[in-house]
Amino acid sequence: xxxxxxxxxxxxxxxxxxxxxxxxxxxxxxxxxxxxxxxxxxxxxxxxxxxxxxxxxxxxxxxxxxxxxxxxxxxxxxxxxxxxxxxxxxxxxxxxxxxxxxxxxxxxxxxxxxxxxxxxxxxxxxxxxxxxxxxxxxxxxxxxxxxxxxxxxxxxxxxxxxxxxxxxxxxxxxxxxxxxxxxxxxxxxxxxxxxxxxxxxxxxxxxxxxxxxxxxxxxxxxxxxxxxxxxxxxxxxxxxxxxxxxxxxxxxxxxxxxxxxxxxxxxxxxxxxxxxxxxxxxxxxxxxxxxxxxxxxxxxxxxxxxxxxxxxxxxxxxxxxxxxxxxxxxxxxxxxxxxxxxxxxxxxxxxxxxxxxxxxxxxxxxxxxxxxx
Amino acid sequence: xxxxxxxxxxxxxxxxxxxxxxxxxxxxxxxxxxxxxxxxxxxxxxxxxxxxxxxxxxxxxxxxxxxxxxxxxxxxxxxxxxxxxxxxxxxxxxxxxxxxxxxxxxxxxxxxxxxxxxxxxxxxxxxxxxxxxxxxxxxxxxxxxxxxxxxxxxxxxxxxxxxxxxxxxxxxxxxxxxxxxxxxxxxxxxxxxxxxxxxxxxxxxxxxxxxxxxxxxxxxxxxxxx
Numbered sequence: 001x002x003x004x005x006x007x008x009x010x011x012x013x014x015x016x017x018x019x020x021x022x023x024x025x026x027x028x029x030x031x032x033x034x035x036x037x038x039x040x041x042x043x044x045x046x047x048x049x050x051x052x053x054x055x056x057x058x059x060x061x062x063x064x065x066x067x068x069x070x071x072x073x074x075x076x077x078x079x080x081x082x083x084x085x086x087x088x089x090x091x092x093x094x095x096x097x098x099x100x101x102x103x104x105x106x107x108x109x110x111x112x113x114x115x116x117x118x119x120x121x122x123x124x125x126x127x128x129x130x131x132x133x134x135x136x137x138x139x140x141x142x143x144x145x146x147x148x149x150x151x152x153x154x155x156x157x158x159x160x161x162x163x164x165x166x167x168x169x170x171x172x173x174x175x176x177x178x179x180x181x182x183x184x185x186x187x188x189x190x191x192x193x194x195x196x197x198x199x200x201x202x203x204x205x206x207x208x209x210x211x212x213x214x215x216x217x218x219x220x221x222x223x224x225x226x227x228x229x230x231x232x233x234x235x236x237x238x239x240x241x242x243x244x245x246x247x248x249x250x251x252x253x254x255x256x257x258x259x260x261x262x263x264x265x266x267x268x269x270x271x272x273x274x275x276x277x278x279x280x281x282x283x284x285x286x287x288x289x290x291x292x293x294x295x296x297x298x299x300x301x302x303x304x305x306x307x308x309x310x311x312x313x314x315x316x317x318x319x320x321x322x323x324x325x326x327x328x329x330x331x332x333x334x335x336x337x338x339x340x341x342x343x344x345x346x347x348x349x350x351x352x353x354x355x356x357x358x359x360x361x362x363x364x365x366x367x368x369x370x371x372x373x
Numbered sequence: 374x375x376x377x378x379x380x381x382x383x384x385x386x387x388x389x390x391x392x393x394x395x396x397x398x399x400x401x402x403x404x405x406x407x408x409x410x411x412x413x414x415x416x417x418x419x420x421x422x423x424x425x426x427x428x429x430x431x432x433x434x435x436x437x438x439x440x441x442x443x444x445x446x447x448x449x450x451x452x453x454x455x456x457x458x459x460x461x462x463x464x465x466x467x468x469x470x471x472x473x474x475x476x477x478x479x480x481x482x483x484x485x486x487x488x489x490x491x492x493x494x495x496x497x498x499x500x501x502x503x504x505x506x507x508x509x510x511x512x513x514x515x516x517x518x519x520x521x522x523x524x525x526x527x528x529x530x531x532x533x534x535x536x537x538x539x540x541x542x543x544x545x546x547x548x549x550x551x552x553x554x555x556x557x558x559x560x561x562x563x564x565x566x567x568x569x570x571x572x573x574x575x576x577x578x579x580x581x582x583x584x585x586x587x588x589x590x591x592x593x594x595x596x597x598x599x
Binding site for chain 2: 044045046071072073075076077078079081082083085087088089098099101102144148
């Protein structure tokens, strides 16, 4: 259990966050410079917050109002630093045993051996960090952090120093290990795949603040705002004007058309006509309408839009098309209104390479209104 | 043994005195200079810059000026030397201890500068990691920071020893040039040249050059092993 409320002002940047987590993996996700690593430093006692409280399993680590600030030595946390910060003058075994100084010699050796075995580092016990690969160094850093059996494990970009194939391979390994700890694990990452695969709960940071927090599926499935949608890498986050909200649908004026989307039966979106509203359309949910078939059935194809493809990118197995709606005024996203994702085969069958004028449809369920700013 | 046909007695005594003075001065610098380098590197406190300048001053001042300050401080009527004399009847100047003090002060900046730079270049995350793993700042300095800064510290100690070996001006001011008591090799060379003892001067110059070369060589050997 961890409860965090922090305020820390630095020149040109203010961290102001509050979140809580149980014995689960909580991922602090956001762009670089959003305050994620600073949060970890505050949790570890390496930086003293200006205000706020940090409580771990009922122990008060920080309470600025009461003048409480435990030093890092008294917190018994595990911390895996970005870049690992292994002691270069100590062997793998000495690194892992570094936090076990309070134990009697025999117990210390037993625990060190146990952790080395758990991480598959038994053969490397006598090596020095400079002789290890990136993946092995990462495991030593992890072993050193978990050896003293910390109440909370903090991981600062634990995989970012590795190259992509190894990173993906180690993700699963790391996930299994941290889940096995049955402790609160706080993970910092700016990689959404990593955040999603490793975490249970997401805390989204931007510019020193939290923009959304919740179970990962909820945050990614229902982004609360356009800011969140952009943070989690959603494309086609655009803005229109509310025409009408009904219990079952929302009508939005956008680029000279009125588009329609379903309203949530449980938490219906309500806004006065004329209100500016953001919505998102996943690129793979925009469909091109075949010209060799009979005229489109309005009951099936919803939200019809006519326009042209102004640019395209070949990804090998798929194409991204940049579609501009034939309507006066500036397009929603610079030179275009929508990104459309089509499989390579479809691109060839429809001869999109030569034919640039298209009508597209967006199913009303594919449009997602973002309630927040 | 050395004192055969090769070297007159005065030269031998100067050589042993120089070695003794330089070793003790280097040890004193290690005791004072390493903690000083650490504090200058890590702490921000009132008067830090004054201390920093004071330590570096012997590097830029003429040695005679440093020697003059040492007399003002430690002489029989000095700020510290005065009370000491009043209390014990003993005073530092013109003893071989004075040569140690003068050499140590002159050599201190040569240790502090590289040692401080080496301490500052230790990745602060390593120290943070030690804190998180339960080490106090003191233990962290002993187990992490100083071992990782050892190259710079050893380089500084070698430089300090070499500087102490060659110290002339401040030693002359504070310890004088008393044959057999405070005449170190550089002073003996000066005396020999000014009194026309060309052979003695030549031998001492050769010995000091050899010794200095040996120190530098040893230092580079040590440096590559660390």
